[in-house]
């Protein structure tokens with residue numbers, strides 16, 4: 001049975017939040033001050049998740065969504081919100097998380113916003129359903145696949161690859177089977193890793209299909225298999241990322257910042273805020289996108305083997321002993337305070353869970369400058385509180401909206417001691 005709700009705010013997951021008779025409700029695709037009809041579904045946290053049935057009284061900030069799939073596709077949650085008001089909400093997510101942890105925050109730097117058509121990394125689901133191949137993203141809250149013609153946030157070349165993958169995979173998948181494709185746009189072209197969801201022998205016929213796929217969509221490299229064991233089937237050009245004066249060949253399916261603009265802004269933050277630090281450590285370094293090319297000695301720490309191998313190959317090409325990389329699980333074995341004290345500056349850019357154990361060690365260190373990149377305001381605020389208790393000040397913070405129209409937000413921050 002549906003109920004009528006007044007939406008109070010948009011919560012951290014991008015849903016409208018309402019209170020009715022002391023109970024909390026979460027409704028997708030709503031905006032503050034709207035009255036909506038909603039269908040209560042399941043319990044979620046301290047409230048109930050609902051389906052939106054109808055917007056009865058729309059907000060004056062509601063705008064037409066630019067994508068046909070909006071409302072079904074799980075990729076975007078907030079295309080219906082006027083851009084400036086939406087941008088302010090993203091800043092508030094960070095400010096609220098810091099305030100909840102009692103962190104003293106500076107006035108934020110002007111936020112960096114990314115535009116439609118800028119996403120250079122996409123995880124595409126490929127599924128054979130009867131005679132059809134579906135190629136796109138999961139539906140919101142479901143394992144169903146939305147067959148996406150054009151993704152408005154993705155780079156045009158990624159859309160070309162989705163269309164070509166849909167055609168090519170028809171010759172590979174049988175009814176009821178699926179795969180996914182990590183599509184990265186590098187600085188020298190598309191790098192596609194196809195991961196079948198069950199064991200598939202890489203036959204000659206599949207190889208020929210993948211070679212034809214690469215030709216048809218001008219893909220630089222197509223690989224097959226898991227990230228750890230991926231086999232490049234065709235390399236028409238070497239995928240490369242250009243990081244200042246340094247060039248690196250990312251492994252198939254490598255983590256890339258979601259937009260090139262965000263990568264450049266974050267690199268510029270590291271350069272400007274760390275200055276000429278003689279010895280820098282980059283923790284959770286991935287392929288070194290934030291630090292490679294920096295002056296001085298650089299030590300990178302990362303637990304993904306293919307990324308470490310890629311950085312090591314680049315370090316060897318550079319020669320000398322300026323760049324070193326270590327395979328290390330920083331959740332289980334964070335750098336100790338003593339190890340950290342060997343550096344003048346630290347860059348850290350952990351996954352969504354943040355870096356609790358590493359920040360406990362860092363808080364007790366003598367390191368003067370820390371640049372922290374984060375994609376989760378909650379874990380960031382928790383870690384900064386630990387650093388603040390250890391004597392660090394949060395000096396600068398720049399919000400970066402590289403996950404356009406989702407509830408996620410990136411940021412880069414400077415802490416000093």
Ligand SMILES: C[S@@+](CC[C@H](N)C(=O)[O-])C[C@H]1O[C@@H](n2cnc3c(N)ncnc32)[C@H](O)[C@@H]1O
Nearest residue numbers: 284285286289302303304329330331349350351
């Ligand atoms: C947000 S990405 C940042 C990568 C890099 N800084 C960049 O800008 O491309 C987080 C990185 O942390 C790595 N990572 C995740 N868990 C880790 C762990 N326990 N120890 C070390 N690295 C980890 C991931 O493999 C990934 O490369």
